[in-house]
Amino acid sequence: MSVANFKPEIWSALLLDALRNALVYAQPQLVNSDYEGEIQNFGQSVHITTIGDPAVSDYDPNIDLNYEEIETAGVDLIIDRKKFFAFKLDDVDKAQARVNPMTKMATNSAYKMRDAADSYVANLYTGVASSNTVGSTGAPVNTFTTPTDAYNKILIPLRTRLNRASAPSEGRYCVITPELEASLLQDDRFVRADASGTTEGLRNGYIGRAAGMDILMSNNAPNPTGDTQVIQAGYPGAITYADQILETEALRLPNTFADAVRGLHVYGAKLVRPTGIAVAFIDPA
Structure with a gap:
């Protein structure tokens, strides 16, 4: 803004925030950050070693023990995502503002970067084990004609697939869309957060419990094709996430009379246990 365009108006001391999505998928209750302390810079990768289960055999004191070779494998958590913000104030x-914004x-700006990371983590569902899916992008579940359909046709099948995959029951969650939430609210088996008497509502997106899972709602739920929405259930050990704010700087710009702030966020995430999540494709229409 130049001096020629200066207008002697008073700016309010109250700032109107933009509407925000709840950050759900990348919060600690849904993912683990076991390897976060091992990253320092963009482009790093952390090799995560996995060890297979040993065989268990019958013991015979007259036969020598057979020792297995330890079989190891691994996946790499690559810190390959980067976002920045940079803005200035003349x-x-x-001089016109009653408060420095x-x-x-x-x-x-920091929120917007976290929102981008949240959407990134949400889209890791594509690596789910094929046996842990309900419906598909081409044939989504789309018969929500009674109040019990959301519970019976989505939550129970997702729970069953996690059970079949021997996923831990502790910390299980399911992230749903606003449309599915509207269906669940009509089912008496859904225990709303405001009626549960717990403090779980402090978690981003938490709305209640059903089918042995914490139920969270997010506007970042993936929408792969048409009206198809992705509902994801799982436990925190399935996805690992690491991030760092590498730089946050305030500076005086050299070629104009203005202050500036800039920041750099790097992060990476990996679905390390494809059987640790279960996914349903739905068409709520």
């Missing part, structure tokens, strides 16, 4: 604009802008 001195003329700052730089801090609020930095907060909003």
Whole structure:
């Protein structure tokens, strides 16, 4: 804003925040951050070693023991995602404002970067084990004609697939869409967060419990084709996530009368246990 365009108006000291999605998929209750302390820079990778289960055999004191070779495999968690923000505030604009919005802008920018990471983690569902799916993109579950359909046709089958895969029952979750939430609210088996008497509502997106899972709602649920939505259930050990804010700098710009702030966020995530999540493809229409 130039001096020629200066307008003697008073800016409000109250700042209107943008509407925000709840950050759900990348929060600690849904993913693990076991390897976060091992990253420092963008482009690093962490090799995660996995060890197979040993065989268990009958013991015979007259036969020598047979020792197996330890079989190891691994996957790489690559820190290959990077986002930045950079904005400035001209001195003329700052002179008109009753409050300096730089801090609020930095907060909003950091949120937008976290929202991008949340969407990235949400789309890791594509690596799910084929045996852990309900419906498909070409044939989604789309018969929601009674209040019990969401529970019976989505939550129970997802729970069954996790059980069949021997996924731990502790910490199980299911992330649903607003449309599926509307169906669940009509089912008495769904225990709403506001009626449960617990403090779980402090978690981003948490709305209640059903079918032995914490139920969370997110607007970042993937929408792969047409009206098809992806509902994901699982436990925190299935996905690992690591991120770092490498740089956050405030600076005075050299070629204009303005302050600036910039920041750099790097992150990576990996579905390390494809049988640790289960996915349903639905068409709520």
